[in-house]
Amino acid sequence: xxxxxxxxxxxxxxxxxxxxxxxxxxxxxxxxxxxxxxxxxxxxxxxxxxxxxxxxxxxxxxxxxxxxxxxxxxxxxxxxxxxxxxxxxxxxxxxxxxxxx
Amino acid sequence: xxxxxxxxxxxxxxxxxxxxxxxxxxxxxxxxxxxxxxxxxxxxxxxxxxxxxxxxxxxxxxxxxxxxxxxxxxxxxxxxxxxxxxxxxxxxxxxxxxxxxxxxxxxxxxxxxxxxxxxxxxxxxxxxxxxxxxxxxxxxxxxxxxxxxxxxxxxxxxxxxxxxxxxxxxxxxxxxxxxxxxxxxxxxxxxxxxxxxxxxxxxxxxxxxxxx
Numbered sequence: 001x002x003x004x005x006x007x008x009x010x011x012x013x014x015x016x017x018x019x020x021x022x023x024x025x026x027x028x029x030x031x032x033x034x035x036x037x038x039x040x041x042x043x044x045x046x047x048x049x050x051x052x053x054x055x056x057x058x059x060x061x062x063x064x065x066x067x068x069x070x071x072x073x074x075x076x077x078x079x080x081x082x083x084x085x086x087x088x089x090x091x092x093x094x095x096x097x098x099x100x101x
Numbered sequence: 102x103x104x105x106x107x108x109x110x111x112x113x114x115x116x117x118x119x120x121x122x123x124x125x126x127x128x129x130x131x132x133x134x135x136x137x138x139x140x141x142x143x144x145x146x147x148x149x150x151x152x153x154x155x156x157x158x159x160x161x162x163x164x165x166x167x168x169x170x171x172x173x174x175x176x177x178x179x180x181x182x183x184x185x186x187x188x189x190x191x192x193x194x195x196x197x198x199x200x201x202x203x204x205x206x207x208x209x210x211x212x213x214x215x216x217x218x219x220x221x222x223x224x225x226x227x228x229x230x231x232x233x234x235x236x237x238x239x240x241x242x243x244x245x246x247x248x249x250x251x252x253x254x255x256x257x258x259x260x261x262x263x264x265x266x267x268x269x270x271x272x273x274x275x276x277x278x279x280x281x282x283x284x285x286x287x288x289x290x291x292x293x294x295x296x297x298x299x300x301x302x303x304x305x306x307x308x309x310x311x312x313x
Binding site for chain 2: 019020023024026027028029030032035039072089092093095096099
């Protein structure tokens, strides 16, 4: 039962760095690359790789706009991303609950 | 894999969610600037001197607007330098938290400005009420900020409570000071408190570190 529950954990979100990105985006409607980088203390390369993975999974959407005539890239969770993150948390809670029983 | 691991990860998510919702723009220049504006206004009001009740309220409402515009300019400039939109979600949250108490304080000020003949007893209650409302505004904003804003707000509320008690007692005893001294109270509270808090923030500002 425990193994089955564990297998339900979304492997894309489960990686620590990506989980952190998903968490921050879940509590903020939109965040820039710089904000995410400062918040999570990641390097540019590391953050880019994780965001690309989340984008490919359809969890994160990117929007490119101009702020003060300068290009500005921001990220937000897609509906699928939000749902998957909620599911991930539910599975974690389920694991905790099962282990308490 | 055990429950501790899953519980720990849930804890990490909760902590990160709380931390990421915090307002992070530099407060030190805003607070220091507001402090200087407050002290200058206190000195100007005292030396001119502005003695009428409506004049007092108008003068300090204008000072408040100048301080707000100054803060707005600093926040705007920082957002521009960082190439970020000004109305980030933490900024919106802080703004919304500040609004109700600042609005209430503003209403008191407008009442004071609109009344041609202001009772001295009422007027001496305006600075403490402003302190209390401003303190409440800061305390509310403190839920989305860090670095002692809640404590700073509490300090304003305490100053307001102490001064309203003091001035009510003096009013009962019929020994209320001249209105011109209210400028000193305003300059000392809004000016000096902001200045000290700004200096504290400058001294304790976390230095940016280069992550590997």
